[in-house]
Amino acid sequence: MTGGPLTGVRVIDLTHALAGPYTTMLLADLGADVLKVEPPRGDMARYAGPIPPGSDPAAYGGYFQSVNRGKRSVVLDLxxxxxxxxxxxxxxxxDVLVENFTNGVMDRLGLSYESLSAGNPRLVYAAVRGFGDARSGESPYLAWPAFDLVVQAMAGIMSITGTEDGTPIKVGPGIGDIYPGTMLALGISAALYxxxxxxxxxxxxxxxxxxxxALCERIVYQHSYTAAVPRPEGNRHPLLSPFDILPAADGWVAVAAPSDVRWRKLCELIDRPDLANDPALATNDRRVARREEIFDALAEWTRPRSKAEILDRLGGHVPVGAVRDAAEIAADPHVTARDMxxxxxxxxxxxxxxxxxxxLKFSRTPARPKHRAPLLDEHGPTVRSRLTTSDMLAAE
Structure with a gap:
């Protein structure tokens, strides 16, 4: 079996916590050789749980395993x-160096982009920070620290996520870290190309x-085109109908059939020709104006039925899916078939x-974790032994 599409790419990973490690985890899954450079105490994420009983005290928890799998580790006190x-x-x-230190830290250590690229002009130097780097634009928040929660609040997600009474709710996954990390991996791949x-x-x-x-692109054009300020709308969409989370006898299901063809098919499947033939519901715009009526009609059909019954009737005909928890996802044959x-x-x-x-699936160069996350400095002796005295002197 061949390696991933980035096999042969050498990455120096100076990142910690989530956003940066997620970037380099993606690169490692894609085949890159990722060397995680850690301070003497290690990445702070090593000490986050869950930590299973009997675990090696020098190891890590599930958080670290998830986003540092496939990497090597060396300790260097920069x-x-x-x-x-x-x-x-x-x-x-x-080929690549990735860091997510606070703005200016690498410069103060004498390891700035300019300094390192002078010694290696082909180096792709990548950084992810809360509010960017001054080289790309002098943000007034440049010196502010940031976490997922803060970014979700500032960049728009929380302004449109939540109940209709306006109480903001953060998105469950750490999307303020994970999406920037994903985008940075794309940027690195483009720069390598x-x-x-x-x-x-x-x-x-x-x-x-x-x-x-950028992830909240809909609120940008919606505000620009209409001067409206989008607000939380629960599980509904301001521009599409039906687009709802509906009650089932044993939980909830998502149903989205905003196109006119899908709407008529949905009405047929739930035995409601009256809805399909109602001119007041014939187009998406008209259905958006009468979302409450449509929700009530669909909920009347879904509420007495189990999730399995609903999926059996609607699946493959209109977009539908059960609201699933982690245990249900683990048992899903799709997840097994897709190696997820x-x-x-x-x-x-x-x-x-x-x-x-x-x-990411590739027909010739599969992308998947190569091995577990490393112990702290697990590969340090080998890495340091390969750094000869002449290498060190040349680097100084």
Missing amino acids: KTAEGAAALRALAADA EAQRSGRGQFVDIAMYDAVL LVELDHPGTGRTFAVAGQP
């Missing part, structure tokens, strides 16, 4: 001259704020635990 020289030597032979032609790397910068704003739960060893337990698989 605050020391020796550590900085070692990092410079590693960067001189790398360009470097093949030009022979030159470049600085790739993403602000968490910018990425989440990957079992990885956990040191000290003699067991494997599942992490989310790689949604």
Whole structure:
């Protein structure tokens, strides 16, 4: 079996927490050799749970495993001259360096993009921060620290997520970290492709704020075109109907049939020709104006039926899906068929635990985790032994 599409790409990973490690996890899944450079105490995420009973005390929890699988680990103290020289030597032979330090930290350590690219002109240097890097635009929030919750609040997601009474609700997954991390992986891949032609790397910068704003693209054009300020609308869509979460006898189901053809098919399947033939509901715009009436009619049909019954009747005909929890997802044959739960060893337990698989599928170069997450400095002796004295001197 061949490696992933990024096999042969060497990545120096200086990231911690979630946004940056998610970026480099994607690169590792795609075949890149990702060397995680950690401070003496390690990435803070190592100490986050859940930590299974019997786990190696020097290991990590599920959080770290999920976003650091497939990487190697070396400890370098970048605050020391020796550590900085070692990092410079590693960067001189790398294709990519990724960091998510607070703005200005790498500059103060003498390891700025300009400094490292002078020693390796083809280096793609990538950074993800809450509000970006001054090289790309001097944000007034440049020095502000940021977390997922803060970015969700500032960039628009929470302004349109929540109940109709206006109480804002954050999105469950750490999307303020994960989506910027995903976008940065795309930017790195594009910069690598360009470097093949030009022979030159470049600085790739993403602000968490910018990425989440781009994710909220609908509120931008909606406000620009109509001057409206979009607000939370529960589980409904302001421009589409039906587009609802409906009650079932044993939970909830999502039904989305906003096109006129799908709407008529839905009416046929639930034995409501009166709805299909009502001119007042004939177009999506008219249905949006009468969303409450449509919700009540559909809920009348779904409420006494189980999720399985509803899916059996509507599945394959109109867009429908049950609201599922983690246990139900684990039992879903789609998830098995698509290899979307990957079992990885956990040191000290003699067991494997599942992490989310790689949604990118390739016909020739499969992308999936190569191995479990590394112990702190697990690969340090090998890495340091390969850094010769001449390498270190040249890097200083």
